[in-house]
Amino acid sequence: MLTQTITAPAAKVFPAPRAQNVPAIDPFSVIASCAGVIASEFSYRKDEEIYGEGELCEYVYQVIRGAVRTYKLLNDGRRQIGAFHLPGDVFGLDAGSTHRLTAEAIGETTVRLVKRRSLEAVAGSNVQVAHNLWMMTASDLRHAEDHMLLLGRKTAMEKVATFLLEMDRRLAKAGMMALPMCRRDIGDYLGLTLETVSRALSQLSDQGILVFSSARQIVLRNRQRLADLDA
Amino acid sequence: MLTQTITAPAAKVFPAPRAQNVPAIDPFSVIASCAGVIASEFSYRKDEEIYGEGELCEYVYQVIRGAVRTYKLLNDGRRQIGAFHLPGDVFGLDAGSTHRLTAEAIGETTVRLVKRRSLEAVAGSNVQVAHNLWMMTASDLRHAEDHMLLLGRKTAMEKVATFLLEMDRRLAKAGMMALPMCRRDIGDYLGLTLETVSRALSQLSDQGILVFSSARQIVLRNRQRLADLDA
DNA sequence: CGACGTGTTGAGGACACTCAAGAATAGTGG
DNA sequence: CCACTATTCTTGAGTGTCCTCAACACGTCG
Structure with a gap:
C-alpha cells in the first residue's frame, strides 16, 4: 500500500507552539513547550501508515493539517475505526509501551510529534x-464509551446522524462541512457498510x-431534525 | 427500581489493604494505603445503583465481592453495558467531575471506596x-478499544466466544465459570438480544x-475451538 | 404449591448486508 | 486541454443474520 518507507521523522525542531485551527492553549501545547521536550513536524501522504498496532510507542502526535484514522483489524480484514483525528487533536498517546491501534493519514497530513521518552x-x-x-x-476514554453505545445499540440512521453532528461540531467552517474521509471509512467507524452509509446520507438529502x-x-x-433522528 | 435509598456510605474505616481474590499489590491498593487517603467498605444489594450517569464523582470504587455493571442508556431504554467489574477491579474513576456511566450491583456486592478528593x-x-x-x-481505554471492535465488526457467535474467553480468564475457578450476570446483561454488553445470546450458548453446548x-x-x-470461533 | 424471575426455543419479519451495475469524480498521461 | 483510467459514490435487487414476539420450561422463594 505504501510506496515510500518512513524511517525516522526529520529532526526539524519545532520553533514554537503554533498550529492552524488549534487553540493557542491546549494541554499538548503546554507539554510540548516544556523544557526538555523535543517537538518536530512531519508529513504523510494519503493512506500512509503513521504507526502500526503493536509497534513501540516512540512518539506522541498532534494533527496540524489533514486528518488521521486509528483502527483495529480482525484477521479476515474487517476493520473498526476507533476515531478520526482532526487538526488540533492528539493521538498515539498509548499509556503502555506499544500502540493499541494502527494510525494512517487519511489525506495529505502534517503532524507535530513529541518523543514519548522526553514526555515521560x-x-x-x-x-x-x-x-x-x-x-x-x-x-x-469518554469518546470510546460514547462510541460503544453507538456501535452496540444505535440503528444505521441514528449512527449516521450522530456522525454528522460530531463532524459538524468538530470541523464545520462557515456552515459547510468538508469530510476528509471516504464512505468506507465512515462505515468502518460506525459499524456499517459503505452502501448503508450512502443510503442514509441520500435519505437525509431527500428529506432536506x-x-x-x-x-x-x-x-x-x-440540525434539530438531525438531532431528533439521533437517539 | 431501588427500594432502599443510599445516602452516604458508612464511614467504617478500612483497616488494611486486603480483599478476597485481589492480588496483594495492585495500583489501587498502593493508592488506598497512602497517608491521607480514606478508604471504607460498603455493600449493595442486587440491582442497586451505586452511582448514576451525570452524578458528581465523589468516590472511586474497588470490587471486593460480587460484580458490577457500568452502562449508558438511550432515551428509549436501549442499554449498552461498557464493562463488568469483578473482584479486584476498580471502577468509577472518571477523570472529569461527573460519572460518564451508571454503575449497578449485579448481585449482592461489597466494594471498597476511596474519596476522590483525597485521591486528587x-x-x-x-x-x-x-x-x-x-x-x-x-x-x-484499552478495554473499550477492544470492545468497539467487537461491537462494530464481530458476528453474534464471535461476540459470545469472545465474552466466554474473557470471563474464563477473569473469573474461572477450578475450570468452572460462575457467571454473575443474566442473559440480558450479556446481550447488552455484546450488542445483542438475550435470545441471541441464549441461542449461541446452546449451539456451543450442542457442539460440545x-x-x-x-x-x-x-x-x-x-478453549481452542472457542478461540477459533472468535475472529 | 403458586408466583415470579430467568432461560430456552420456535416462527416470522425487518434491517442491514452482499452482490452488481452504473454514475460521478478525481487522477493520469498524451 | 482532453481523453482515458481508476477510484469513489450511488442505487437496485435479493439474501441472511439477528431481532421481535410468543410460548413454554426451569428453578427459586415466598
Whole structure:
C-alpha cells in the first residue's frame, strides 16, 4: 500500500507552539513547550501508515493539517475505526509501551510529534504534565464509551446522524462541512457498510436535512431534525 | 427500581489493604494505603445503583465481592453495558467531575471506596500515584478499544466466544465459570438480544465446546475451538 | 404449591448486508 | 486541454443474520 518507507521523522525542531485551527492553549501545547521536550513536524501522504498496532510507542502526535484514522483489524480484514483525528487533536498517546491501534493519514497530513521518552521524563517530575497526560487519555476514554453505545445499540440512521453532528461540531467552517474521509471509512467507524452509509446520507438529502455540494461537501440544513433522528 | 435509598456510605474505616481474590499489590491498593487517603467498605444489594450517569464523582470504587455493571442508556431504554467489574477491579474513576456511566450491583456486592478528593490531593504531590491513576484509565481505554471492535465488526457467535474467553480468564475457578450476570446483561454488553445470546450458548453446548452445570455455571471443554470461533 | 424471575426455543419479519451495475469524480498521461 | 483510467459514490435487487414476539420450561422463594 505504501510506496515510500518512513524511517525516522526529520529532526526539524519545532520553533514554537503554533498550529492552524488549534487553540493557542491546549494541554499538548503546554507539554510540548516544556523544557526538555523535543517537538518536530512531519508529513504523510494519503493512506500512509503513521504507526502500526503493536509497534513501540516512540512518539506522541498532534494533527496540524489533514486528518488521521486509528483502527483495529480482525484477521479476515474487517476493520473498526476507533476515531478520526482532526487538526488540533492528539493521538498515539498509548499509556503502555506499544500502540493499541494502527494510525494512517487519511489525506495529505502534517503532524507535530513529541518523543514519548522526553514526555515521560517530564511527567516524572512535573505533576501538571502528568495530569494533562491523564486528562488526554480520559478524553479518549469518554469518546470510546460514547462510541460503544453507538456501535452496540444505535440503528444505521441514528449512527449516521450522530456522525454528522460530531463532524459538524468538530470541523464545520462557515456552515459547510468538508469530510476528509471516504464512505468506507465512515462505515468502518460506525459499524456499517459503505452502501448503508450512502443510503442514509441520500435519505437525509431527500428529506432536506442536508445538502450536498459534492459527495464530501455537506451543509446541514436542519440540525434539530438531525438531532431528533439521533437517539 | 431501588427500594432502599443510599445516602452516604458508612464511614467504617478500612483497616488494611486486603480483599478476597485481589492480588496483594495492585495500583489501587498502593493508592488506598497512602497517608491521607480514606478508604471504607460498603455493600449493595442486587440491582442497586451505586452511582448514576451525570452524578458528581465523589468516590472511586474497588470490587471486593460480587460484580458490577457500568452502562449508558438511550432515551428509549436501549442499554449498552461498557464493562463488568469483578473482584479486584476498580471502577468509577472518571477523570472529569461527573460519572460518564451508571454503575449497578449485579448481585449482592461489597466494594471498597476511596474519596476522590483525597485521591486528587495525593496525586497532586505524589507522582507515583498520579501515574497509577493514568494507568488505570489507560487500562479502561484499552478495554473499550477492544470492545468497539467487537461491537462494530464481530458476528453474534464471535461476540459470545469472545465474552466466554474473557470471563474464563477473569473469573474461572477450578475450570468452572460462575457467571454473575443474566442473559440480558450479556446481550447488552455484546450488542445483542438475550435470545441471541441464549441461542449461541446452546449451539456451543450442542457442539460440545462447553457444558452447563446450570444456566450460569459453565465449564469450557475446548478453549481452542472457542478461540477459533472468535475472529 | 403458586408466583415470579430467568432461560430456552420456535416462527416470522425487518434491517442491514452482499452482490452488481452504473454514475460521478478525481487522477493520469498524451 | 482532453481523453482515458481508476477510484469513489450511488442505487437496485435479493439474501441472511439477528431481532421481535410468543410460548413454554426451569428453578427459586415466598
